Amino acid sequence: MAQGGSIVSGVAGRYASALFELAEESNAVDAVETDLDRFDALVAESADLQRLVRSPVFTAEEQARALGAVLDRAGIGGLAANFLRLVAAKRRLFAVREMVRAYKLLVADKKGITHAQVTLAEEPSQKILDDIKAALRGVAGGEVSVDVKIDPAIIGGLVVKLGSRMVDASLRSKLNSIRLAMKEVG
Known part of the structure; x- marks a missing residue:
């Protein structure tokens, strides 16, 4: 993790580093990256989903419920879905896109990219x-x-x-x- 600390920082970096460590332990680094990419693309394409992610008006329960429906519909499961649900529960959904970018940086660094x-x-x-x-x-x-x-x-x-x-x-x-x-x- 010391190596990852130099690449990512802040809230997004801490969450991404924790997810990366779990993904490595589970041999799911690429699968998690694929799921996060799909989720990030959904957010980028949908104004409603962007509002859900960014707006502090929604409660943690509302965000978690809506996010669960989105994940189920998109077929995103496993570690990535659990991570996204945790982020919503901790009221950090506003930083999820930065978390995805930070995770991708960690994966690229691990692969020497x-x-x-x-x-x-x-x-x-x-x-x-x-x-x-x-x-x-x-x-x-x-x-x-x-x-x-x-x-x-x-x-x-x-x-x-x-x-x-x-x-x-x-x-x-x-x-x-x-x-x-x-x-x-x-």
Whole structure:
């Protein structure tokens, strides 16, 4: 767990670390990850489920009852379902998506996969995404998990965070550099 502590922190990190340890003991790391991914996708797709997860208006009992119905309908069971029910009972459902991300980081670390976050101005084509992944694999020297984030504010280009390194090759930062250089000249 000392190794995982450097990757994840806070409430989400503690819950994810505990789940990861249980999943390892049960030889269910991949199964739990699959179930958590399915649950996270359900939350991302449903405004009602997002409201249930985030809103403090719902009681723990209401969240647990609604969550139970969602899990049963989605066919999510076992350790992942028990974990999600516990999170609801402890009134920590608001942090569940961060817990899922933290769990995925722990799994990737265990498998020797480097995590990268790539921010682009618009959704990339599959070819561009494959080229980015190939370039990052070359830099990381191994398998890379890429999390793509869309932020139109960067105008163009990309921002890459790979481990503790960050490269900002966005059009916004280049324009800001030009603006600063023009102020110095004038």
